[in-house]
Amino acid sequence: MTEGAPLFRETQRFTQPWLWAVLILIAGVAWWGAVQQLYFSVPFGNRPAPDWAMAVITLVFGTLFPLFFAVIHLTVEVRDGGIAYRFFPFHLSFRVIPATDVERLEACTYRPLTEFGGWGIRWGAGGWRAYTTGGDRGVRVYLRNGRKILFGSRDPEGFVAAVRAVQGRRT
Structure with a gap:
């Protein structure tokens, strides 16, 4: 990628409250079961x-599953060379x-559930590939x-304007 500051930069994370509620619930049940069974020696469940x-x-x-969702993020930059993107930790x-x-x-x-089946790195009908973390704009x-x-983008108009500015410099 070329040197210099990006014309556009956006970093997105999975911040949906419902997702974090589910993750915390799952982690809580796992920890509750571990403390009950490993610390108090009371079997957890009917078939422990x-x-x-x-x-x-x-x-x-x-631990690992919530930590994974805490570190995963999508970064998109528009620089003189074009569009640079990284969906960490899938793209290092x-x-x-x-x-x-x-x-x-x-x-x-767009409609993330009907077009792509959700958020993340997704494939959709018509040969589309999507990189999203939430929302419905991109x-x-x-x-x-x-x-x-x-x-996916919280500022799609700014993203488009930055790419067009780069393309205008090249013509």
């Missing part, structure tokens, strides 16, 4: 898991779409090679 399995369940669902480095590869783009309102990017990508 062995102690080692309860410890693994607590580690995975009580930025992926770049050169501005010259963008045929057109548009700010939009930018549809049509590439010259036929690929179509949707980026």
